[in-house]
Amino acid sequence: MTNPLLDDRDVAFTLYGVLGAESLLGLPHFEEHSRETFDAFVSVAARFAREAVFPATRALDEDPPRLVDGRVLVSPRLHTLWPKLREMGVIAAARPFEVGGQQLPLAISTAASLYLMAANPALFGFPGLTAGAAHLIEEFGSEALKALYLEPMHEGRFTGTMALTEPHAGSSLADVSTRARPAGDHYLISGSKIFISGGDQDLSENIVHMVLARIEGAPSGIRGVSLFLVPRLRFGVSGLEPNDVGVSGLIHKIGWKALPSVVLSLGEGGDCRGWLVGAPHQGISCMFQMMNEARIMVGANGVATASVAYHESLGYARERPQGRLATSKDPQLPQVPIIEHADVRRMLLRQKAIVEGGMSLLLQTALYADRASHAATEGERQHAQVLLDLLTPVTKSFPAEKGFESTVLALQIHGGYGYTSEYLPEIFFREQKLNSIHEGTTGIQGLDLLGRKVVAHNGAAMRAFAEEIARTCERAAAAGVAASWIGALTGAAVEVSELTKELAQRGRSGDVEGMLCHSADYLELFSTTVIAWQWLLQAAAAREAMASGSSERDFLEGKLAAAQYWLRTELPRVPALVTLCRENEDSYLTMRPSWF
Ligand SMILES: Cc1cc2nc3c(=O)[nH]c(=O)nc-3n(C[C@H](O)[C@H](O)[C@H](O)COP(=O)(O)OP(=O)(O)OC[C@H]3O[C@@H](n4cnc5c(N)ncnc54)[C@H](O)[C@@H]3O)c2cc1C
Known part of the structure; x- marks a missing residue:
């Protein structure tokens, strides 16, 4: 059986039958759209995910990036997939028309993303991070930064990263120690960042790092952290020129292999320029916009990976004959498919409840985000915002934790075959584990x-x-x-x-x-x-x-x-x-x- 990644009926039922996403069409911000444009966007993503991305799962897992002469080279397959992903407009799908977006609800773009993430979470890391970084610039950047960076990022010519983590500052961002020294219209940045996803690659013309650093003389702790835009290549008089951003290492991960995670060294030559985004010392509160969006995206990844694993085990359980029912043990009878065993249905039903319950919460949270920004009245916007804030940690962690259990059940249903690299569940199991670790x-x-x-x-x-x-x-x-x-x-x-x-x-x-x-x-x-x-x-x-x-x-x-x-x-x-x-x-x- 071909793995559908997600059940289309369930996506439509949840969006429209359960959550009433069509009601968004009554809001001025979405009036250019219709149920048809929503469905078209989701189905284009679903088709691409099924036909082009999912078939490359094993190959992408076995062909991780390489560090060659200081540059990270990604799998050649990504060079084929990435331009098509860019063309679909996934990066700016939910951004307004005036910045080159498609002004779709986050709920719809999230539903489309689910298929792409289920097909390969690492590939979706590139547009996901770029979208988050561009949104930070759109919200808090100067007009000059917006003019230089937004369009190429929305088009995917430039990609984005979030560069927060340092070796001694992971969960505790109050301890970030990368430095920023004022130098005219920019700052000179120096320090090191670790685990930076998409931190280097040979897919895009340029990489825009959103870096947390401390301006010289800033107070210690979280209130002294500022946000900077640090491009790999900066705009110079004759075009793009190096900005003293180096790669000092590549992280060898157990999953998400197609997306390079790197150790970045900033300013080893004393000439890494960064431009302040938002007010000085307000870096964490600005970055929280990207982190909250990323947390919802991590929840989406949890749902997506649990979903592809669930469908893999559902297909297997329907086809794998083994044993007979407790009520008819006659060895002359043919074996039954394992889905006939109540204990296998227990595992499948638990997966279904986690996957579909998690997706329902995810899309509900995305709808709150849409209403928090675009509902008709201030009262409705505030109501949606408090629910969005409340539910974000649950939307991030439930699919990560229970989605992991669910992915383990998918492997279990495959019996001994699940414990081999001939079958896909072991990949899903490795991919899923990241979701309870990154983004908090x-x-x-x-x-x-x-x-x-x-x-x-x-x-x-x-x-x-x-x-x-x-x-x-x-x-x-x-x-x-x-x-x-x-x-x-x-x-x-x-x-x-x-x-x-x-x-x-x-x-x-x-x-x-x-x-x-x-x-x-x-x-x-x-x-x-x-x-x-x-x-x-x-x-x-x-x-x-x-x-x-x-x-x-x-x-x-x-x-x-x-x-x-x-x-x-x-x-x-x-x-x-x-x-x-x-x-x-x-x-x-x-x-x-x-x-x-
Ligand atoms: C594949 C991958 C990709 C990543 N991509 C990025 C990226 O693009 N950009 C980026 O900036 N970072 C990225 N990260 C870093 C990631 O966000 C951190 O790994 C994560 O925040 C945890 O930090 P840490 O690894 O230093 O663990 P630690 O903070 O050392 O935590 C270790 C354990 O201690 C627990 N712990 C720590 N502090 C507390 C506390 N106060 N109370 C209770 N428990 C606590 C944690 O829950 C955890 O179980 C990535 C990580 C990985 C593995």
Whole structure:
């Protein structure tokens, strides 16, 4: 069976049937579009992903970049794929017409990206990073920088990177030590960055690094970090000229091999020029725009890789004959396909619930981003913004963590063959692991959610979230979804809300350690509830479609089965996690490093 990467019916059902993405067409910003232009964009990406990118999966995995005479050379296959990807306009798809974009909703461009990421996450790294870097310049750059860099970046002639990490400053960006010395209209940059994805390659004419550095004399810590545009080649009198940006090493990764990750040395010759983007010392708050977008993209990668792995194992399970059912062990009977075994269906259903629940959350979050920027009233924009902020750490970490488990299940369904390099699941498994590490590890997402997001604006985000859940419950009740499912979500939401207030109070009373000690458990229980909310929405939309006489009966029954799975087997884990946080079970806190 050919792997579809994603189920087209599910993408359309989630976007339109569940989340009502067509309502965006009523907003002035999207009035030039129609359902047809949305669908056309998604289907062009899907076709390219299926026909050109996915077939190159194994070859791209086996042909990593090479460092030759100080330059990184990528696989020749990328030289064929990259121009076609540029032509599709994926880099500026969601940017406004006036900067050369297609002014599509982020929800639509994200849906299209899912296919490309599922086909090869590393390839999508190039346009993804370029889009984020260009958006930073569009938002915070000077007019001169915009005039020089935006167009070539949107066209993909120049690519972009985010250059944050240093050997001693990964999770802790407060410790960034790259220096910036004022020198007229620019700064002289010196320092070293590690793990910079797309940091060098021979695909584009130029590379634009968005670099975090500290202006001489700046305060220590996060408030002394500024953002700079540092091109590999700078504009000189006679065109592009070297800017003293060197590659001092190539990282040998276990996945995402087509996208080079490099160690950059900036200013070894004393002549690396950087241009300030945004105000001095405001680098982190500017960079948060790119980081938040990138976190949603990482969530998308988590969904995409889990999806391609799920479809691979679904196809395998339908075709692999093995054993007989417990009810008929007669060896004269032919073997059954393994999908007939309940335990294999358990693994498939768990994957389906993670993949489709994760995609639903992802597209929901992208819709909040669209409404936060373009909704008709200030009140609606603010409502969407607080939900976007609240859900970003979950949208990043749930597909990364549960998507990894899901990818492991895909390998498990392949039995011994899954443990070989002849079959694809081992690649998906390696690709997926990155998503819980880059763009802030899961540990950092848990701290962000509990330490910042749920307590922000005096709990306004949690109130907005409660309203969304109440609206979903009303819709589910009207659609005829089982009352016990609705009650289960309502009950979990109340427990999460009560716990959040208690933990916030613990923090306010000075016991910050007691508040945050279970941030990983809190992230888990919060995410489980968020996905239950999405599954209740999916169930409501499935019931609505059934009532309106849809012919997709099997598809809709599958939706209800996955909703039941999440609400009845995953959601009941929430109270146990709530107790752990509430009682502040202190094994992690009291365990001393010397006791290990
Ligand atoms: C393939 C790849 C591509 C990357 N691409 C880029 C890129 O393009 N640009 C870029 O700037 N960076 C990039 N990175 C770097 C990435 O963002 C960092 O690796 C990540 O932020 C973690 O930093 P670290 O590796 O230094 O780990 P550390 O920060 O040392 O973390 C190690 C462990 O300690 C935990 N930890 C650390 N601090 C805390 C804390 N305060 N509380 C609780 N737990 C904590 C972490 O959760 C983690 O489990 C990339 C990394 C990889 C592997």
